[in-house]
Amino acid sequence: MIEVRWHGRGGQGVVTSSELLARAALLEGKYVQHFPEFGPERRGAPVRAFTRISNEPIEIHTGIYTPDIVVVIDPTLLTRIDMILEGIKKGGTIVINAKRVPDKLASAAKDLDLNLYYVDAYTIAINIFKRPFYNTPMLGACVKATGLVKLDSVIKVTESKFKAEIAEKNIIAIKKAYEEVKRYE
Amino acid sequence: MFVQLKLLLWFRRESEMGKIIGLNGDEAVAYAVKQTNVDVIAAYPITPQTIIVERLSEYVHNGELEAAFVPVESEHSALSATVGAALTGARVFTATASQGLALMYEILWIASSLRLPIVMALGNRAFSAPINIHCSHDDAMAARDAGWIEFFSENVQEAYDLTLIAFKSAESCLLPAIVNLDAFILTHSLEGVEVLDDNDVKRFLPDKRPIYPYPIDVEKPTTYGPLALYDYYIEMKRQQAEAVKEAYGKIVNIMREYSEVSGRKYSPVKAYFMDDAEVAIVVLGSAAGTIRTVVRDLRSKGEKVGVLSLTLYRPFPEKELMNAVKNVKVLAVMDRAYSYGAPGAPLFSDIAATLYNVEEKPMLFNVVYGLGGRDLTADHVKFVFNIAKEYLRKGIVEKKEIWIGVRK
Amino acid sequence: MSKKLLGWKEIPFAGIIPNTPTSLEYKTGTWRAFKPVHNKEKCIKCLLCWIHCPEPAIIRHDDDSIEIDYDYCKGCGICSNVCPVKAIVMVPEGE
Numbered sequence: 001m002i003e004v005r006w007h008g009r010g011g012q013g014v015v016t017s018s019e020l021l022a023r024a025a026l027l028e029g030k031y032v033q034h035f036p037e038f039g040p041e042r043r044g045a046p047v048r049a050f051t052r053i054s055n056e057p058i059e060i061h062t063g064i065y066t067p068d069i070v071v072v073i074d075p076t077l078l079t080r081i082d083m084i085l086e087g088i089k090k091g092g093t094i095v096i097n098a099k100r101v102p103d104k105l106a107s108a109a110k111d112l113d114l115n116l117y118y119v120d121a122y123t124i125a126i127n128i129f130k131r132p133f134y135n136t137p138m139l140g141a142c143v144k145a146t147g148l149v150k151l152d153s154v155i156k157v158t159e160s161k162f163k164a165e166i167a168e169k170n171i172i173a174i175k176k177a178y179e180e181v182k183r184y185e
Numbered sequence: 186m187f188v189q190l191k192l193l194l195w196f197r198r199e200s201e202m203g204k205i206i207g208l209n210g211d212e213a214v215a216y217a218v219k220q221t222n223v224d225v226i227a228a229y230p231i232t233p234q235t236i237i238v239e240r241l242s243e244y245v246h247n248g249e250l251e252a253a254f255v256p257v258e259s260e261h262s263a264l265s266a267t268v269g270a271a272l273t274g275a276r277v278f279t280a281t282a283s284q285g286l287a288l289m290y291e292i293l294w295i296a297s298s299l300r301l302p303i304v305m306a307l308g309n310r311a312f313s314a315p316i317n318i319h320c321s322h323d324d325a326m327a328a329r330d331a332g333w334i335e336f337f338s339e340n341v342q343e344a345y346d347l348t349l350i351a352f353k354s355a356e357s358c359l360l361p362a363i364v365n366l367d368a369f370i371l372t373h374s375l376e377g378v379e380v381l382d383d384n385d386v387k388r389f390l391p392d393k394r395p396i397y398p399y400p401i402d403v404e405k406p407t408t409y410g411p412l413a414l415y416d417y418y419i420e421m422k423r424q425q426a427e428a429v430k431e432a433y434g435k436i437v438n439i440m441r442e443y444s445e446v447s448g449r450k451y452s453p454v455k456a457y458f459m460d461d462a463e464v465a466i467v468v469l470g471s472a473a474g475t476i477r478t479v480v481r482d483l484r485s486k487g488e489k490v491g492v493l494s495l496t497l498y499r500p501f502p503e504k505e506l507m508n509a510v511k512n513v514k515v516l517a518v519m520d521r522a523y524s525y526g527a528p529g530a531p532l533f534s535d536i537a538a539t540l541y542n543v544e545e546k547p548m549l550f551n552v553v554y555g556l557g558g559r560d561l562t563a564d565h566v567k568f569v570f571n572i573a574k575e576y577l578r579k580g581i582v583e584k585k586e587i588w589i590g591v592r593k
Numbered sequence: 594m595s596k597k598l599l600g601w602k603e604i605p606f607a608g609i610i611p612n613t614p615t616s617l618e619y620k621t622g623t624w625r626a627f628k629p630v631h632n633k634e635k636c637i638k639c640l641l642c643w644i645h646c647p648e649p650a651i652i653r654h655d656d657d658s659i660e661i662d663y664d665y666c667k668g669c670g671i672c673s674n675v676c677p678v679k680a681i682v683m684v685p686e687g688e
Binding site for chain 3: 298299300359398399405406407408409410411413416417419420421423424425427
């Protein structure tokens with residue numbers, strides 16, 4: 001079973017990313033769980049969402065405390081290193097939205113033997129949406145970095161989630177980030 | 186363990202013809218309700234049940250469901266409107282949670298006393314104060330004496346399946362039925378749900394009307410809910426008590442029938458590694474799956490632990506429970522609700538009462554957990570098993586009531 | 594009442610009473626302390642008593658003459674009160 005934790009801010013669509021990943025895995029015949037973290041819903045406040053993917057039925061219904069994968073959708077959260085790394089498994093994977101990897105995060109990731117991936121989802125989002133919608137490009141980056149599901153599956157569920165015009169733009173963003181995401185060495 | 190897992194995988198393979206879709210608990214309930222071809226929905230939205238009401242109103246608006254959707258001004262009115270609709274012989278549905286259930290309270294008893302086959306989904310949420318939107322079983326427990334059938338779902342698939350089972354049970358027993366699903370843990374979690382084909386639903390739940398055998402007819406005036414004082418009230422209550430008792434066997438058969446239709450096995454209690462368990466947990470709702478994962482883990486280390494979860498809570502599965510725990514030495518009863526000043530929280534009291542006259546019975550202790558959405562983790566479950574093992578070793582229950590996951 | 598009361602297995606399902614109105618079985622006329630007596634000679638057939646009787650225990654005939662239904666009249670005296678010509682008077686029961 002793979003557990004994913006998503007970090008973003010209220011209103012950025014972090015919950016949608018987690019949901020689309022779960023739906024893509026479901027499409028591939030896997031067992032899934034997706035759940036947002038609920039509290040007072042405030043635009044701009046840090047929020048989290050969670051995804052579980054498994055080849056066997058998922059019986060556990062607890063929060064996720066030791067994720068295999070952490071995706072940080074919002075670049076302004078990158079200073080919150082403790083929050084990003086909390087509980088992550090040794091040898092796990094982090095995917096961040098950044099032009100360049102902050103030094104502190106890079107060294108912390110190295111200490112934990114993590115695989116660190118980064119993509120400039122900000123520029124991708126601004127070019128495609130003219131607005132900072134990072135969630136779908138970060139999903140594309142996550143899929144490339146982790147190989148959790150096929151890109152094709154993500155595109156299919158994105159098509160059924162949104163109206164045609166919106167889906168098209170999101171798919172472009174997903175593909176762009178999928179191509180551009182890089183491993184930090 | 187492998188046998189159980191294989192069984193689950195077998196069901197999965199067998200059902201590959203069935204449609205598996207991603208739904209959260211609320212959506213799964215709404216989807217099932219749509220498939221029942223319900224006639225009247227009267228509901229007032231409240232977190233965490235809101236999505237049920239939203240989806241159903243969308244289905245009606247889009248023409249996917251031909252039903253009267255009554256947007257009422259309160260939960261008291263929601264259940265009152267549902268009572269009126271059920272009296273006409275219609276198939277009816279409502280949903281609520283927490284404070285909404287509290288506001289419905291007087292009508293709960295009227296619905297059951299009039300023997301109306303109303304189905305209600307309850308997104309189990311803690312009662313105020315302090316205000317909280319997360320999971321406790323307070324609302325389910327507040328309804329436990331009101332004469333309703335009560336089911337508890339453990340995952341999103343069960344929320345879907347039990348909604349269909351609830352309609353058939355309510356209509357066969359002429360009693361209202363509640364489907365409980367844990368706030369957020371199930372209402373807002375997306376899981377893969379295998380839905381039945383519309384025609385299979387129709388075969389399981391025939392589309393006949395009227396559902397209520399004495400429907401309102403303006404040509405034939407009838408008195409419903411007459412005045413009955415000390416000359417007749419207790420006879421009416423005795424009749425109602427018997428109806429709820431009799432419902433048990435009918436529900437068992439309906440669950441069996443549903444298992445055949447769906448390929449997913451349903452029964453009032455789910456026993457997991459109970460045959461040779463020395464210590465065991467009994468629980469309701471979404472915690473069951475978490476506990477099963479811990480049981481698997483501990484079993485692999487040779488520990489004789491088990492878990493029993495109740496899918497049917499009212500009428501209470503007394504015989505099955507007695508049978509399931511007959512070899513258990515220490516039983517931890519986990520309650521996600523509390524009963525202030527009572528000798529035990531609700532489930533504990535039920536189980537203690539069930540076992541009192543049994544000669545060979547386990548020692549019991551009560552574990553209060555998860556109130557207001559506090560997560561029940563695998564470590565909490567291990568902690569409970571450790572206490573049970575300690576009591577087994579010492580041969581005595583040192584503390585009858587333990588709260589877990591609470592800061593000191 | 595001397596009627597045999599039914600047991601819980603005999604009473605109708607959920608206490609539903611299908612053959613309404615069963616209230617006719619209750620002869621409320623036995624509750625009276627005062628009894629209305631109607632004087633046909635004085636009556637002007639205005640029907641105020643018929644309108645006001647809460648029971649209703651004033652029987653209206655085709656020609657608008659009235660008769661008191663003593664099986665159900667509780668003796669409240671409203672008819673006597675509203676009668677503009679004092680054609681209904683209340684007398685103690687048994688006299």
